[in-house]
Amino acid sequence: MSDPSAPRWRRVPDLLWRRSLDAVLVLAPDADEPHTLAGTGPEVWDLLASPVSLGDLAAGLAARHGADPAIVEADVTALLDRLAALGVLERTP
Secondary structure (H helix, E strand, O other), X not given: OOOXXXXXXXXXXXXXXXXXXXXXXXXXXXXXXXXXXXXXXXXXXXXXXXXXXXXXXXXXXXXXXXOOHHHHHHHHHHHHHHHHHHOOEEEEO
């Protein structure tokens, strides 16, 4: 379990997005074209429906996929940073 004081991430409420067979399309605010999340991106997107800390998100994904939690955390950090820069994620206290 992660630090309870750690910031949590979640999807921006009322954001336009749609799931396809193997991806999620997200329309960022002020964007003309949707952004595609493929690979494990849709799984991460689903987990971001409720506020979740980076540590809990990475630990859960690592356990599901039998991966090294440190590697997963580095990959998830990059994804969260990219999605936050697009304006589709927000940090909650």
